[in-house]
Amino acid sequence: MSGEIKHEWPLFEVFVRAKRGLNHVHVGSLRAADHEMALHHARDLYTRRNEGVSIWVVKSDDVVASGPDDKDAFFGPSGDKAYRHPTYYAIPDSVPHI
Amino acid sequence: MSEQVFEATIAKDQRIEPRDWMPEGYRKTMIRQIAQHAHSEIIGMQPEGAWITRAPSLRRKAILLAKVQDEAGHGLYLYSAAETLGADRGDLTRRLIEGRQKYSSIFNYPTLTFADVGVIGWLVDGAAICNQVPLCRSSFGPYARAMIRICKEESFHQRQGYELLMTMMRGTPAQREMVQDAVNRWWWPSLMMFGPPDAESPNTAQSMAWKIKRHTNDELRQRFVDMSVPQAGALGVTLPDGDLRWNAEREHYDFGEIDWSELKRVISGDGPMNRERIAHRRRADEQGAWVREAAAAHAAKRQGVPA
Amino acid sequence: MSFDDAYQALTDHDDDARWAYGTGFADPLAGVPTTLPEGVDGADLAAYCLMIADDALILSHRLQQWVTRAPELEDEMAIANIALDLLGQARLLLTRAGEAEGAGRDEDDLAYLREAADFRHVRLAEVRDDDFGHLIARLLVFATWRLALLDRLSASRDPVLSAIAAKGVKEVTYHREYAAGWTVRLGDGTPLSRQRMQAGLDAVWPLIDELFEPHPIEQRLTGVAVDPASLRPEFDAVLAQVLAAATLDAPAPGSATRDAPASGSATRDAPVSGTATHEEAALGKTPGRDGRHGGELAEILSEMQGLARATPGGVW
Numbered sequence: 233m234s235g236e237i238k239h240e241w242p243l244f245e246v247f248v249r250a251k252r253g254l255n256h257v258h259v260g261s262l263r264a265a266d267h268e269m270a271l272h273h274a275r276d277l278y279t280r281r282n283e284g285v286s287i288w289v290v291k292s293d294d295v296v297a298s299g300p301d302d303k304d305a306f307f308g309p310s311g312d313k314a315y316r317h318p319t320y321y322a323i324p325d326s327v328p329h330i
Numbered sequence: 331m332s333e334q335v336f337e338a339t340i341a342k343d344q345r346i347e348p349r350d351w352m353p354e355g356y357r358k359t360m361i362r363q364i365a366q367h368a369h370s371e372i373i374g375m376q377p378e379g380a381w382i383t384r385a386p387s388l389r390r391k392a393i394l395l396a397k398v399q400d401e402a403g404h405g406l407y408l409y410s411a412a413e414t415l416g417a418d419r420g421d422l423t424r425r426l427i428e429g430r431q432k433y434s435s436i437f438n439y440p441t442l443t444f445a446d447v448g449v450i451g452w453l454v455d456g457a458a459i460c461n462q463v464p465l466c467r468s469s470f471g472p473y474a475r476a477m478i479r480i481c482k483e484e485s486f487h488q489r490q491g492y493e494l495l496m497t498m499m500r501g502t503p504a505q506r507e508m509v510q511d512a513v514n515r516w517w518w519p520s521l522m523m524f525g526p527p528d529a530e531s532p533n534t535a536q537s538m539a540w541k542i543k544r545h546t547n548d549e550l551r552q553r554f555v556d557m558s559v560p561q562a563g564a565l566g567v568t569l570p571d572g573d574l575r576w577n578a579e580r581e582h583y584d585f586g587e588i589d590w591s592e593l594k595r596v597i598s599g600d601g602p603m604n605r606e607r608i609a610h611r612r613r614a615d616e617q618g619a620w621v622r623e624a625a626a627a628h629a630a631k632r633q634g635v636p637a
Numbered sequence: 638m639s640f641d642d643a644y645q646a647l648t649d650h651d652d653d654a655r656w657a658y659g660t661g662f663a664d665p666l667a668g669v670p671t672t673l674p675e676g677v678d679g680a681d682l683a684a685y686c687l688m689i690a691d692d693a694l695i696l697s698h699r700l701q702q703w704v705t706r707a708p709e710l711e712d713e714m715a716i717a718n719i720a721l722d723l724l725g726q727a728r729l730l731l732t733r734a735g736e737a738e739g740a741g742r743d744e745d746d747l748a749y750l751r752e753a754a755d756f757r758h759v760r761l762a763e764v765r766d767d768d769f770g771h772l773i774a775r776l777l778v779f780a781t782w783r784l785a786l787l788d789r790l791s792a793s794r795d796p797v798l799s800a801i802a803a804k805g806v807k808e809v810t811y812h813r814e815y816a817a818g819w820t821v822r823l824g825d826g827t828p829l830s831r832q833r834m835q836a837g838l839d840a841v842w843p844l845i846d847e848l849f850e851p852h853p854i855e856q857r858l859t860g861v862a863v864d865p866a867s868l869r870p871e872f873d874a875v876l877a878q879v880l881a882a883a884t885l886d887a888p889a890p891g892s893a894t895r896d897a898p899a900s901g902s903a904t905r906d907a908p909v910s911g912t913a914t915h916e917e918a919a920l921g922k923t924p925g926r927d928g929r930h931g932g933e934l935a936e937i938l939s940e941m942q943g944l945a946r947a948t949p950g951g952v953w
Contacts, residue, residue: 239420618708624826
């Protein structure tokens with residue numbers, strides 16, 4: 233896109249915890265001049281239907297992300313660790329509560 | 331990551347995410363489509379927004395205000411999806427108010443009576459839902475997710491419109507006339523919302539291949555007609571099309587020829603309200619500039635950075 | 638043509654947590670008895686409910702006029718939220734006024750069929766916003782005052798007023814924060830924003846005293862209504878704190894009139910609510926509460942009531 237016109241405010245990523253006991257979930261982004269305004273905007277934009285008990289905002293520039301090219305190096309090694317998953321272990325159906 | 335991975339991801343019906351490699355044409359098409367959709371939400375606030383202060387009951391006022399507010403929210407979700415592709419909202423807004431990017435032609439028609447609020451909910455939002463539901467499976471992840479959120483929230487938009495019309499149809503003869511008049515004016519423009527016929531829709535094939543689009547314009551239009559006819563019957567209004575009749579062989583309703591020259595005229599900027607809509611958006615953007623600049627200056631001061 | 642599974646997914650609410658999408662809505666008056674409390678005059682209670690209902694209804698109208706005109710889309714959301722909150726308060730209070738009156742009038746009868754002289758809001762609610770700075774100044778003053786009011790009203794002897802106020806406290810707390818945040822940003826932003834924020838404050842300042850002037854009805858409703866004079870210390874303290882953070886000065890008493898706007902902006906309207914001192918005296922100390930309003934209310938009502946009145950027997 234043309235680099236000429238930029239919005240006056242930076243971009244923030246918004247995370248909402250829908251209810252106690254759940255993780256914060258990324259719900260989208262918004263523009264704000266500062267963190268305080270970003271929180272307010274997030275409240276108006278992403279929680280106007282009673283969603284959420286807690287909001288995080290993070291400047292998009294501050295998010296460090298793995299690239300898709302890192303996929304194998306980052307996530308490949310755990311792919312063979314089937315013993316981390318409960319289904320790896322054969323337990324007879326007759327054994328209850330496990 | 332490269333073209334093969336991209337193609338394979340699409341073939342497996344999985345989502346493309348912003349940092350994935352993607353063909354330049356895909357990126358451009360996505361930005362254009364999402365921006366156009368975002369612009370439509372924002373411009374679409376105007377025709378209904380004009381009735382908030384005039385709504386004839388406090389309940390309708392609250393519903394309409396919440397609905398128009400939702401549209402601002404939906405515009406924001408969509409701009410934020412476009413921004414994941416490297417677009418900048420400031421730049422997209424500039425393109426809108428300079429007429430370099432389009433928005434849905436439907437919003438270039440005026441809202442003449444309060445019945446228009448109901449008909450927009452019923453027909454315009456109804457058509458939008460037909461268009462949008464398949465987009466929840468768009469191949470571009472952020473767009474698909476924004477659309478799911480939007481569709482969930484919009485589920486009340488169509489219902490409130492239809493409920494308003496049902497209520498008005500139980501009212502005075504003047505109110506019933508108002509509803510029929512609004513239906514007459516909005517029916518054909520609603521059919522045009524699905525875009526030109528497939529034979530004249532140059533981008534459809536590529537968009538279908540990339541799974542940006544899931545159904546052709548004509549398929550969606552037919553679906554909308556089939557849905558709307560019984561709804562019109564239940565409401566007690568007539569759809570203004572003498573050729574509208576059930577075709578038992580096709581198992582669809584046949585309908586009359588759409589005046590495509592009108593659509594072309596409206597898209598090219600010559601609809602009844604094009605100039606007003608853009609001028610209004612431009613004015614809000616320009617008159618807000620000093621406010622946005624002030625907030626940026628204040629934030630810079632607090633961080634110790636000279637403004 | 639088969640349709641996508643997505644349509645199914647939309648009606649499947651099991652995965653709502655994934656979308657942080659909420660559904661639980663509560664009726665603020667659920668289980669609250671609506672009978673009038675012992676020893677309370679119905680006409681007085683009705684008149685009092687109208688006062689604080691009209692404050693909310695008329696300011697909400699002014700905020701509705703900002704829709705599609707806000708400086709940024711995020712503020713579009715915020716302003717609409719505030720307008721919706723105030724509209725919701727107005728509806729509950731109008732309904733309560735109708736109940737207390739006992740003449741069978743509902744919220745719409747009261748909103749749409751009263752004449753200007755029967756509206757009871759303070760003048761601060763009705764004046765036109767010249768620009769965003771003016772809107773913020775007015776909202777800051779209004780929300781600071783109303784928050785203090787609702788906070789005390791939540792202990793009212795009338796259970797309905799108490800429940801409405803308790804709900805409103807949460808809402809107006811946010812309104813005040815929003816306005817305070819913008820007052821600071823505009824006051825301590827650019828030279829232009831500072832000038833416009835100051836002009837906004839200057840414009841609303843002469844309307845402040847009216848907010849704290851007790852009305853005979855409020856005085857009669859002991860334990861039910863709030864004595865507005867008691868709200869002043871909290872109001873002054875909050876305003877002083879916000880203005881200090883915004884590096885702005887409170888206009889000196891009597892120094893600010895709208896005849897000398899600080900901003901040279903061509904978009905400003907002619908002064909409307911700034912009145913000369915002798916006219917001010919003729920209005921009395923509680924002009925709004927007594928139904929004495931400016932021409933601006935006539936404009937608001939013709940817009941708000943026009944369609945409803947033009948369709949006799951209409952149902953919406």
